[in-house]
Every structure is written in C-alpha cells, then in structure tokens.
Amino acid sequence: MNRTALVDFFKRYDFTFFGIALAIFIMGVFNLYSATHASTSETMAGLFKVQAVRFALSMVVGLGVSFIAPKNYFRYSYFFYAVSVALLVLVLVLGHKGMGAQRWILLGPIRLQPSEITKIAVVLVLGRWYARTSPDKELGFKELIIPAILVMVPTVLIVAEPDLGTGLLVILIFLVISFYRRLKWKTIGILAVLALVSGGVMYKFGLKEYQRKRIVTFLNPGADARGSGYNAIQSKIAIGSGKFIGKGYLKSSQASLNYLPENHTDFVFSIFNEEHGFIGSLILISLYLILFFRFIWLSQSVPRMFDSIVAIGLMALFFWHTFINMGMVMGLMPIVGLPLPLMSYGGSSLMTFGICIGLATSISNARNLF
Amino acid sequence: MFGEDDLVRQHKGRGDLIGNIIVGCFILILARLWYLQIYQGDLFYQFSIENQLRKEIIKAPRGMIFSRNSELLTHNIPRFDAIIIPQYLKSKTFTLKKLANVLEMSVADIEKILKKNRGQARYRPVTIKKNISLKEVSIIETENSKMPGVRVQTFISREYRDGETGAHLLGYISEINQRQLPRYRNRDGYDYKLGDFIGQAGIEEKFDLQLRGDDGFEFVEVDARGRMRRNIRSNALFSGIENKEAVPGNNIRLTVDRDMQIAAFKALEEKVGSAVAVDVNTGEILAMVSRPAFDPTKFSKGLTKEYWSSLVNDERNPLRDRTIQEHYAPGSTFKTFTAIAALEEKIVTAEQELKCGGTYRLGRRVYHDWKRGGHGLTNVYKALRRSVDVYFYQIATQLDIDILAKYAKMFGFGEKTGISLSRETSGLIPTKEWKKKRSGEDWQLGETLSCVIGQSYVLATPLQLAMAYATIGNGGTLYKPYLIKEIFSNSGEIIEEAKPTELGKVEVSKESLKAVQRGLYEVVNNRRGTAYWYRGIGLEMAGKTGTAQVRSMSSKELFSRCEDMPYKDRHHGIFVGYAPYDNPKVAVAAVVEHGCHGSSAAAPVVRDVITTYMKKYMPEAHAKNSEKQRREYRKMLQERKRKEEAKKKREEALQAQEASLSQTGESEE
Structure with a gap:
C-alpha cells in the first residue's frame, strides 16, 4: 500500500461510529466511578479502571473488525451462525455438569459468552438470507418460516441457559429486521392479533399467579424476583430526586442505592439521572439517538442489501438494549437485566458493542468502494 | 452485487418509519423522565434527602419437630441482640461509651467488632452482643434517641426440649457461613443472606427446605437517624409496593418415641457409645442416641468459642453420630449370620454337634476360644448361647468368604441403609475381590476364621446391626429405616406421609431362621446364656x-x-x-466403646430401652410376663431354699452323727 492509498483509506474511513461510542463511554466511565467510589470494597471501587481497560480492548477488536470488508462477513455468515449455535449447545452441556446456570465457557483467561456472539451472528445470518431470497418482494408468512427457524434455534438454547432477557432481545432484533425487509402490513396485523390473543389466553387461563412467578424465577434466577420491586423503587427515587439539573457529580445521595449489587450494571442510568438530572439525560439520550440515526442513515446509503439489513440489525441491537434498560430503571418495564450500551459495567457486553461498532464502520467504509 | 441500489432504495420507507418509531420511543422515555424528575421531582428529592425506604425481612417461623406421639421436641423462642447499623452511627465515641456501659462491655471491644465488619455494606447491621437481657433491651429502647444507630434486633432462637438427648438425631441450626453461601444458593435456588440460619446437621439439615418456610418482607420508611417512621403503604408515592408475608415452615412428626429416646440416653450414662431402636415390622426408628453428645440449643443461640473448642478438642468426638457415622467390628453379634450361612449351605445341621476344645489350630497358627477350657460338644444353639468361637472356626474352614458375604449383604451389611441423615457410613463386608483390589493379595483362610466371628475386616454400624436383627425377628424382610412419619403444613395439611419400604427379602429357609431365633432366645433366657443376667423383667427378649x-x-x-x-x-x-421373641416388635442395638463386655456394658442399655417399649406399648404382655417370671423366680428361690435347707439338715444330721460318734468314742476311751 503506497502513501496515497493509505491517505485514501483514511479519507474513506468513517470515524463517526467510534467517535459517538467513545463519547458515550466517557460519560459512562465517569458515571461508573461515581456509582462505585463510595464502596467499602476495594475491588468495587476499582471497577472503573477495569472498565476502561476492557473498553480499550473492545475498541481494538472493533478496529480490527472494521478493516475486514463486509463481503467477508457475508461469505462467512452461516459459518459464524453455526459456530455460535455449537457454542450455545456446548455451554448447555458444560453448564449441566456443574450446578445451576452457566452462561459462559472458559478459554484460558477469556470468558466466552456464546449468547453475546449469537446476537451478532443472528444479525449476519438474517442479512444474508433476506438479501439473497427475492429481496425485491414483500414478506408474507411463507417467507418468514425459514428466518424464524434460524432465529428460534439459538433463542431456545439461550432461554434454556437460562437467560430470558437475551432470548427476548434476539427475537426483538428479528422483528425489527423483518419489518425493515418489508413485512406486509397484513402479516404484521395478523401477527399482532395472534400475539395479543395467545398472550391473553395464556394470562387468563393458562397459568396461575404463582406458576407465572415460578416460571420467571426458573428461567432467570439471576434476577432477584422478590427484591425487584425494591430495586425499582430505589431507582425511581434516585431518578426523580435528580430533578432538572441533578444533584451534581459524585453527589448521589440515594445512599442505599450505592450498595445495591446492580448499581454499576443495570442501574447506572439511575445514578446518572440523580447526579445530572433531566438535562443530563437529554444529552445522553441525544448521543444515543445520533448513534441510532447514523445506523439508519448507513442502511440507506449502502449499495448492497446485505449491508443495509446488517446496519438495521445492529441498530436494533443497540436500540433495544438502550430502550429496555432505560424503561426498566424508571419503572416502565419489568426488570430483565439488560445492560445500557457502553455505560454499564461488564466485559462481555462491551466487547459485543465494540464489534458492532467495528462492523458498522466496515460497512460504511465499503460504501464507495467499487 | 451491482444494481442492488434500487433494492436498498425500495426499503427507504421502512427505514424512515423505524427512525420515527425510535423517536417516538424516546419521547416516551423523556415524558417519563419529565414526570419523575419535574412533576414529582420535589417529592422524590425531599424523600431522598430526609427518608429512606428500607426493606425489613420478616423471618418465617421454622417448622416444629414432634415425636411419634406428637410431643413437641423443639421450641422457637424470641431472643434479642444488640446491633449497630454503621450508616446511622453518629457522635461515635459518645454513643459507643454509652452502649458499652449498658452492655457491660469495653469500648475497645465494640470497636473491634465494628472494625471486623468494615468490609460489608454500611447499612447492614453489625451484631455487638447476642442474647441480651430484657433489662438491657428496655434501656436501649428507651435511650434510643441518644444512641443513634444502636438498635435491638429480635430473632427466634431454636431450642431443643430434651437438650443433648436428641443432639445427633435432630441436629442443630446455625448461621450460614461464607463458604456455604454460594453453594447453597445454587443448590436450593434460594437467596440466602449472611445471618440466615440453616439446618447444619441431623433432621434440621436434611429437611431444612421443609422446615425453613419462606421469609417475607415489609417496606418501611426510615428517617435520617435510622428510626422507623411509618409503614410505607400509607404513602401514595409508593402505591403498588407489595409486602410479602412470611410463610411458616412445615412441621415434621418423627417416628421416634420420646420416652425410648430418653431411656436410651440415660442407659448409656457417661459411656461412649450409641443405641438404636427400630420397629421390627416397618423399619421406623424408635430411638437413636449417641453419646457423648452436645447441646444443640447452644448452637442456635450463637455458639460461644469456649463451647465449640470444648467440643472439637474432646477426644471422644461428641459431634459424631455413632449410630451411623461410626462402624465397628460386630464381634460375636455377627456369628448369627455365620450360623445362618452354615445352616443354609448345609455345612452343619442345627442339631449336629461339633467337638469344641479351647483352641483351634490352622497351619502354624492357634486360634483361641474366649473360654480357656473350651465348651465340649456344641450344636448351633449352644454355639450361639455360649458364643462358642471354636464352633465357628470349624465352620469357617468350609465356608467360602464370598458365600458368607452374600448372606451378610442380604441382611443389609456392607451397604448404607439409606436413612435420611447425612454422612452415613456403609460398614464393610469383605470379599476376595475386595481384598485383591485393596491390597493386591489373595484371601487367606485365616482371615475367614476371624471374619466368621465378626472380627478383622468386618465392620457394621449400630443401625445396620439393629436392622439386621429386625430382619431375623420379622422372618426375613429387610426394611429401609426411616425417621419421618409425616410432614404437615402449619394449617395441618399433610404434605408427605412415609410408608415402610422393603429393601428385600432374605433368601433363607424358615428352618434356619427358626434355629437361629432359638439360639438367640437361649442367649438371654437360658441360664447358661451369655446375657442371662441382663434379661430384664417381663421382656421375653x-x-x-x-x-x-x-x-x-x-x-x-x-x-x-x-x-x-x-x-x-x-x-x-x-x-x-429384639422382643418379644415369639412376636417381635422392637429391635435394639447398643455399642459401648471400650465397654469390655457385650453382656455387662451393652446388654443393660438394650434391656432398658426394650423395657420402656414394653411398658408403654405392650403393658399387658409385659405385666403377664413379669408375673410369670416372678413366679418362676419365687419357685426357683423356694427350690433353692428347700435344697439348702435339705442340705443343711443333711449336714446337721451328719454333724450330729459325728458328734454322737465322737462322744461315744470319748466315752469309750
């Protein structure tokens, strides 16, 4: 590669995705410090450093991903999909040997969480399928059958882990992609009616109150089924007490929230709101919105159907995480335990978002490459 | 892939629509934020500054344990701890000084305790002194405002009515420890917290999930000093918050008879040993005692260091349940099963007499009988009655060890009985294969000689012995021993009811069993039997x-x-x-470690336990038998008296004769 080619490459390189991610992350790591600095535990208090290192790592991986042309992801999408399903099976088998739920596989120092990889693999495999199967026609029920099977196989495996939240997320991503791929309005209507009716019937006749509770705790024992109301209330107090401009950085007074075990993962948004108020949230939400619209813009400016669908799929992945997390901390939704992208503490999810950013950049860079 | 641009453009409509939906979603989020932060903001702000919402755990009362006759064996008694919540601790030196005064502790001690718990969250209570008196409770409660952060915590202490008597059987509860926490959370899918009490041994451990119940919780509002203000339900802000009531644990009715348990405990005195009583026809455990024991109440009240170290440092190991966790060479009690094997394998017939000297020579080794002079001609009844070693040595030379093992295993030896208690040991019945595997050497005939009299490798737990003899008593059915008669909820609804489980029927002819039963009868009731002097009154054991x-x-x-x-x-x-011999109801095994003799050390324990059983459950038979025995005894005494008188008379007559003779002699001189 000669000099001009290199310059050319950087001219073409789309830094916006990495830029927005970095901006959100910086707010996140400061917020994480605030959430944990008062902790008496030294590991807790040092989490923000761990988070910074992990972010750097995920950005490096994301950069690597961005240098690979999208046609390669297209080519290997089924392979990725097969590997992720195999890993999900493996984790189920290994998990059953030990006691209780297990969601990861240990590879030396790396803790591989197959459900995270699956999110991306499902986006890629749906992109390929929809891009290849009469992409000029609208989708009806018939066209949904095979994608639905492709989605349900890993979903069932994830729910069996048990990880209800991620399973739900995969289905939601599937719905967004199918909607984008011009699912007929008639089909959407019928599906909605079906979902409503079957849900209603289940609710009314299928399950008793205690059974429903039991199933939820069975599928997701990580969520504190009895204490979730308490967390939600504390979270609401934290958010509400932030008022318009917030209490100020490091001034979160909702002290007991500081000692909730999830305050640095699921409930970071509550702390952020308490300290920065409505204004702060407005800024943070704007950043997320810019990111989402950049994805949508990308989906419209690529020359290939696969790239377009993948861009929408990645957007859906970010969007649902963000929307569900914010919704649950402010008491709009039940607590399912999904992290807030780039804000919540957690290595696996950071890595996923890093790879997504890299993928989007790769697609964006290939826009004008003829 | 050229020309796809058009395709992508076809999807613009949907892309835009998705963008709009996303904007809609975030308008919803912002509206909610507006509602929380602007519309209700002041309310929340005020609340977060002044008050706090706290979740108070309501402990579920632990289920009770009853004896088979529904006598209560456990109590739940409220106790009080003095605690400090570090979060609310203000003007520390003053408060600690005051508290130290009330509790009669030094400030340094309290500070040490606080320091030790510095690692945990500041809102978590730190226990300063356990089990404080009612006087201390009232002082702390009235002086509460002067000692912010100090509080009295009520907890339910588990107490055991009969103390040490049921120690191993009932077990005890104590605080879950750091090591158990993650393990048990996983095991039970229950969110245990430090400070939770769980069953750690015995019934309390095995049936913890049944007994524990389910803790409830209640939300309360507390002010900045940590004092409770009001119940949260009155606050409109928190409509929708639901408290949860505690669900009491289930109750357990045991198969154990309280009187027999106490009798066994008393009979063992200060000896080191154990006793097990079982129902011959069901496998129900009637009594199960191991000594030395410990006081389970002391565990649930919070173990003191001194008591714990006194238990751990005791050489006799009071924490071990000797009925199932310890196995012994069964000694001559095992001869019964050798006799069964010999009769079944036609090595001898019941009446066949073998010549039994004081020793038996095998190659260069001499095997001794317990009696130096030997016993002379011996059939199987005498062999059991007098416990004739040489009789069994002679059988051993013709009895393959694997055949003996086959018979022993039919009676439950060498395998765990499967009783619902932890850490049961299986005992051991050796086979050729076992020895080959263990040491690589072949089986020696000399070892068979030791094994037939229950020595060398043969090992059995007292429970196994009781079950095996129960099997002889009931005519050949091996039952699984069990402890739980029923489990019932607090409202009296029966949740689980236990029924006898047959583990198998022994493949032994009625005649052989009859012969052995007669031998066992003679051990106790024949005047030459080894346990005749411990036969008790009215037992027919x-x-x-x-x-x-x-x-x-x-x-x-x-x-x-x-x-x-x-x-x-x-x-x-x-x-x-077992007793009564003609229609057995109860079988009892007793082992007294280093008690020297089965007869003088262990037989009285069995006798006492069976006496309690007979008096309680078969009073008529007991009275009748006692009467019969007394009559026989009186007759025997009279007989003896008559004989002695006759002898005396004879002697007197003789003396008189001699005297008269000497007189005549004198007179002749």
Whole structure:
C-alpha cells in the first residue's frame, strides 16, 4: 500500500461510529466511578479502571473488525451462525455438569459468552438470507418460516441457559429486521392479533399467579424476583430526586442505592439521572439517538442489501438494549437485566458493542468502494 | 452485487418509519423522565434527602419437630441482640461509651467488632452482643434517641426440649457461613443472606427446605437517624409496593418415641457409645442416641468459642453420630449370620454337634476360644448361647468368604441403609475381590476364621446391626429405616406421609431362621446364656452379645482382665436384641466403646430401652410376663431354699452323727 492509498483509506474511513461510542463511554466511565467510589470494597471501587481497560480492548477488536470488508462477513455468515449455535449447545452441556446456570465457557483467561456472539451472528445470518431470497418482494408468512427457524434455534438454547432477557432481545432484533425487509402490513396485523390473543389466553387461563412467578424465577434466577420491586423503587427515587439539573457529580445521595449489587450494571442510568438530572439525560439520550440515526442513515446509503439489513440489525441491537434498560430503571418495564450500551459495567457486553461498532464502520467504509 | 441500489432504495420507507418509531420511543422515555424528575421531582428529592425506604425481612417461623406421639421436641423462642447499623452511627465515641456501659462491655471491644465488619455494606447491621437481657433491651429502647444507630434486633432462637438427648438425631441450626453461601444458593435456588440460619446437621439439615418456610418482607420508611417512621403503604408515592408475608415452615412428626429416646440416653450414662431402636415390622426408628453428645440449643443461640473448642478438642468426638457415622467390628453379634450361612449351605445341621476344645489350630497358627477350657460338644444353639468361637472356626474352614458375604449383604451389611441423615457410613463386608483390589493379595483362610466371628475386616454400624436383627425377628424382610412419619403444613395439611419400604427379602429357609431365633432366645433366657443376667423383667427378649477386640492381641493379653487394660485397648461391648421373641416388635442395638463386655456394658442399655417399649406399648404382655417370671423366680428361690435347707439338715444330721460318734468314742476311751 503506497502513501496515497493509505491517505485514501483514511479519507474513506468513517470515524463517526467510534467517535459517538467513545463519547458515550466517557460519560459512562465517569458515571461508573461515581456509582462505585463510595464502596467499602476495594475491588468495587476499582471497577472503573477495569472498565476502561476492557473498553480499550473492545475498541481494538472493533478496529480490527472494521478493516475486514463486509463481503467477508457475508461469505462467512452461516459459518459464524453455526459456530455460535455449537457454542450455545456446548455451554448447555458444560453448564449441566456443574450446578445451576452457566452462561459462559472458559478459554484460558477469556470468558466466552456464546449468547453475546449469537446476537451478532443472528444479525449476519438474517442479512444474508433476506438479501439473497427475492429481496425485491414483500414478506408474507411463507417467507418468514425459514428466518424464524434460524432465529428460534439459538433463542431456545439461550432461554434454556437460562437467560430470558437475551432470548427476548434476539427475537426483538428479528422483528425489527423483518419489518425493515418489508413485512406486509397484513402479516404484521395478523401477527399482532395472534400475539395479543395467545398472550391473553395464556394470562387468563393458562397459568396461575404463582406458576407465572415460578416460571420467571426458573428461567432467570439471576434476577432477584422478590427484591425487584425494591430495586425499582430505589431507582425511581434516585431518578426523580435528580430533578432538572441533578444533584451534581459524585453527589448521589440515594445512599442505599450505592450498595445495591446492580448499581454499576443495570442501574447506572439511575445514578446518572440523580447526579445530572433531566438535562443530563437529554444529552445522553441525544448521543444515543445520533448513534441510532447514523445506523439508519448507513442502511440507506449502502449499495448492497446485505449491508443495509446488517446496519438495521445492529441498530436494533443497540436500540433495544438502550430502550429496555432505560424503561426498566424508571419503572416502565419489568426488570430483565439488560445492560445500557457502553455505560454499564461488564466485559462481555462491551466487547459485543465494540464489534458492532467495528462492523458498522466496515460497512460504511465499503460504501464507495467499487 | 451491482444494481442492488434500487433494492436498498425500495426499503427507504421502512427505514424512515423505524427512525420515527425510535423517536417516538424516546419521547416516551423523556415524558417519563419529565414526570419523575419535574412533576414529582420535589417529592422524590425531599424523600431522598430526609427518608429512606428500607426493606425489613420478616423471618418465617421454622417448622416444629414432634415425636411419634406428637410431643413437641423443639421450641422457637424470641431472643434479642444488640446491633449497630454503621450508616446511622453518629457522635461515635459518645454513643459507643454509652452502649458499652449498658452492655457491660469495653469500648475497645465494640470497636473491634465494628472494625471486623468494615468490609460489608454500611447499612447492614453489625451484631455487638447476642442474647441480651430484657433489662438491657428496655434501656436501649428507651435511650434510643441518644444512641443513634444502636438498635435491638429480635430473632427466634431454636431450642431443643430434651437438650443433648436428641443432639445427633435432630441436629442443630446455625448461621450460614461464607463458604456455604454460594453453594447453597445454587443448590436450593434460594437467596440466602449472611445471618440466615440453616439446618447444619441431623433432621434440621436434611429437611431444612421443609422446615425453613419462606421469609417475607415489609417496606418501611426510615428517617435520617435510622428510626422507623411509618409503614410505607400509607404513602401514595409508593402505591403498588407489595409486602410479602412470611410463610411458616412445615412441621415434621418423627417416628421416634420420646420416652425410648430418653431411656436410651440415660442407659448409656457417661459411656461412649450409641443405641438404636427400630420397629421390627416397618423399619421406623424408635430411638437413636449417641453419646457423648452436645447441646444443640447452644448452637442456635450463637455458639460461644469456649463451647465449640470444648467440643472439637474432646477426644471422644461428641459431634459424631455413632449410630451411623461410626462402624465397628460386630464381634460375636455377627456369628448369627455365620450360623445362618452354615445352616443354609448345609455345612452343619442345627442339631449336629461339633467337638469344641479351647483352641483351634490352622497351619502354624492357634486360634483361641474366649473360654480357656473350651465348651465340649456344641450344636448351633449352644454355639450361639455360649458364643462358642471354636464352633465357628470349624465352620469357617468350609465356608467360602464370598458365600458368607452374600448372606451378610442380604441382611443389609456392607451397604448404607439409606436413612435420611447425612454422612452415613456403609460398614464393610469383605470379599476376595475386595481384598485383591485393596491390597493386591489373595484371601487367606485365616482371615475367614476371624471374619466368621465378626472380627478383622468386618465392620457394621449400630443401625445396620439393629436392622439386621429386625430382619431375623420379622422372618426375613429387610426394611429401609426411616425417621419421618409425616410432614404437615402449619394449617395441618399433610404434605408427605412415609410408608415402610422393603429393601428385600432374605433368601433363607424358615428352618434356619427358626434355629437361629432359638439360639438367640437361649442367649438371654437360658441360664447358661451369655446375657442371662441382663434379661430384664417381663421382656421375653432374644439377642446376642458381642465383644469386639480393638486390636489384635496375644493370647496372654487376651485372657487378662479387660478392665485392667489401658482404656484404649479395652474391647467394645455390643448387644443386639429384639422382643418379644415369639412376636417381635422392637429391635435394639447398643455399642459401648471400650465397654469390655457385650453382656455387662451393652446388654443393660438394650434391656432398658426394650423395657420402656414394653411398658408403654405392650403393658399387658409385659405385666403377664413379669408375673410369670416372678413366679418362676419365687419357685426357683423356694427350690433353692428347700435344697439348702435339705442340705443343711443333711449336714446337721451328719454333724450330729459325728458328734454322737465322737462322744461315744470319748466315752469309750
């Protein structure tokens, strides 16, 4: 590669995705410090450093991903999909040997969480399928059958882990992609009616109150089924007490929230709101919105159907995480335990978002490459 | 892939629509934020500054344990702890000084405790003193405002009515420890917290999930000093918050009879040993006692260091349940099963007499009988009655060890009984294969000679012995021993009801069993039987004594007085019996470690337990038998008196004769 080619490459390189991610992350790591600095535990208090290192790592991986042309992801999408399903099976088998739920596989120092990889693999495999199967026609029920099977196989495996939240997320991503791929309005209507009716019937006749509770705790024992109301209330107090401009950085007074075990993962948004108020949230939400619209813009400016669908799929992945997390901390939704992208503490999810950013950049860079 | 641009453009409509939906979603989020932060912001702000919402755990009352006759064996008694919540601790030196005064502790001690718990969250209570008196409670409660952060915590202490008597059986509860926490959370899918009490041994451990119940919680509002203000339900802000009531644990009715349990405990006195009583026809455990024991109440009240170290440092190991966690060479009590094998394998017939001297020679080794002079001609009844070693040595030469093992295993030896208690040991019945695997060497005939009299490798738990003799008593059905009669909820609804489980029927002819039963009867009721002097009154007991060597001994040592040997070398005394012999109801095994003799050490324990049973459950038979026995005894006394008088008369007559003779002699001189 000669000099001009290199310059050319950087001219073409789309830094916006990495830029927005970095901006959100910086707010996140400061917020994480605030959430944990008062902790008496030294590991807790040092989490923000761990988070910074992990972010750097995920950005490096994301950069690597961005240098690979999208046609390669297209080519290997089924392979990725097969590997992720195999890993999900493996984790189920290994998990059953030990006691209780297990969601990861240990590879030396790396803790591989197959459900995270699956999110991306499902986006890629749906992109390929929809891009290849009469992409000029609208989708009806018939066209949904095979994608639905492709989605349900890993979903069932994830729910069996048990990880209800991620399973739900995969289905939601599937719905967004199918909607984008011009699912007929008639089909959407019928599906909605079906979902409503079957849900209603289940609710009314299928399950008793205690059974429903039991199933939820069975599928997701990580969520504190009895204490979730308490967390939600504390979270609401934290958010509400932030008022318009917030209490100020490091001034979160909702002290007991500081000692909730999830305050640095699921409930970071509550702390952020308490300290920065409505204004702060407005800024943070704007950043997320810019990111989402950049994805949508990308989906419209690529020359290939696969790239377009993948861009929408990645957007859906970010969007649902963000929307569900914010919704649950402010008491709009039940607590399912999904992290807030780039804000919540957690290595696996950071890595996923890093790879997504890299993928989007790769697609964006290939826009004008003829 | 050229020309796809058009395709992508076809999807613009949907892309835009998705963008709009996303904007809609975030308008919803912002509206909610507006509602929380602007519309209700002041309310929340005020609340977060002044008050706090706290979740108070309501402990579920632990289920009760009853005896088979529904006598309560446990109590739940409220106790009080003085605690400090570090979060609310203000003007520390003053408060600590005051508290130290009330509790009669030093400030330094309190600070040490606080320091030790510095790692945990500041809103978590730190226990300063357990079990404070009512006077201390009232002082702390009234002076509450002067000592912010100090509080009295009520907890339910588990107390055991009969103290040490049920120690191993009932077990105890104590605080879950750091190591158990993650393990048990996983195991039970229950969110245990430090400070939760869980069953740690015995019934309390095995049936913890049944007994524990489910803790509830209640939300309360507390002010900045940590004092409770009001119940949260009155606050409109928190409509929708639901408290949860505690669900009491289930109750357990045991198969155990309280009186028999106490009788066994008393009979064992200060000895080291154990006793097990079982229902012959069901496998129900009627009594199960191991001594020395410990006081389970002390565990649930919060163990003191002194008591714990006194238990751990006790050489006799009071924490071990000797009925199932310890196994012994069964000694002569095992001869019963050798006899069954010999009869079944037609090595001897019941009436066939073998010549039994004081020793038996095998190659260059001499095997001794316990009686120096030997017993003379011996059939199977006498062999059991007098516990004739040489009789069994002779059988051993024709009895393959694997065949003996087959019979022993039919009676439940060598395998865990499967009783619902932890850490049961299986005992051991050796086979050729087992020895080959263990040491790589072939089986020696000499080892069979030791095994047939229950020595060498043969090991059994007291429970196994009781179950095996129950099997002889009931005519050949081996039952699984069980402890739980029923589990019932607090409202009296029966959740689980236990029924007898047959583990198998022994493949032994009625005749052989009859012959052995007669032998066992004679052990106790024949005047020459080894346990005749411990037969009790009105019991009609059958049984077998056993004296198990602790280590191999030279013949000189063997015949020295056991009581003169060092304690550690003394033989274990074992007795297993059942009663009444013609229609057995109860079987009892007792082992007294280093008790020297099965007859004098262990038989009285069995006798006492069976006496309690007979008096309680078969009073008429007991009275009738006692009367009969008394009559016989009186007759015997009269007989003896008559004989003595006759003898006296004879002697007097003789003397008179002599006297008259000498007189006549004198007169002749």
